[in-house]
Amino acid sequence: MSAKIEAVIFDMDGLIIDSEPLWRKAEISAFKEIGFDFTDDMCASTMGMRIDQVVAHWWEKLKWDTPSQNELVNTIINKMVFQINKFGKSMPGLEYIINLLMRNDISMAIASSSSFLLIETVIKKLQIKQYFDVIHSAENEVNGKPDPAVFLTAAKLLGKKPENCLVLEDSKAGMEAGLNAKMRTIVIPEKYTNPEWSKKAFKKIDSLNDFKIDFLI
Known part of the structure; x- marks a missing residue:
């Protein structure tokens, strides 16, 4: 189970x-x-x-x-x-998934390879800071993705065990970081691609709009 x-x-x-x-x-x-x-x-x-x-x-x-x-x-x-x-513009389905997770009392974090400067630039541009309990950058880790550190630290800051966290990623390095962290990992590869590496993920979906609450069970 x-x-x-x-x-x-x-x-x-x-x-x-x-x-x-x-x-x-x-x-x-x-x-x-x-x-x-x-x-x-x-x-x-x-x-x-x-x-x-x-x-x-x-x-x-x-x-x-x-x-x-x-x-x-x-x-x-x-x-x-x-x-x-x-x-800068948000990816399709961002508002949908944020609202879905909020309605189901699911904590949310950002764990990015980008610097805090760029993360702050993005969340200010998209006006989404208030929805995330934790915002963490891999610039504060010894190693970046595919090392799992950025995800493990985010989980720790959330007060959650890795096995109780789900990672959403779009890249091979990010997917590997999620899997290395022993977290359920869903990938949304760049549009019009169907990379072989995505088969290792828990699921591959085409858009945040395709995220289902059943993925959390």
Whole structure:
């Protein structure tokens, strides 16, 4: 018999906010400024990772001299703040799932690979801060996703056991983090994709609108 779900932990990018296209724009622009032509597929290969991990990943492959990795991280974050404030919009079904979980007294948290600066930018833009009991960033963890730390800390802050938490994710790294945390994990991969990795999840759905209260039982 599976454990009763008492809390839902949301990823943010590509799950709460339609930000994956914005991340691609920010990364492609930032890398172009230092002489590299990035593609959408290159950006997709690191989706769900912390931005410092993304930059470190590409530095290992490309080995540029300047700017420093930290400077490039800050450049990308600043570009993202601009993109979110100008173009940010919620993913379909966000209002529906928040209302559904509230009606059923389910606690909610955000556990994101993004920095607190970007999380605050998003929740202010979408006006959703009041609905979440916990907001946590992987920048405060030693390791980002697929390490489970960000989800385990969120559960601890909620006062819930991992087995009583359900994770909502859109990326492979995020799904693996949820599974590594021993949490029931539902994935909503980017539209028009049907990735092989999603088969490891508890369920794959197309939109937050497809979330059913039965998934908590």
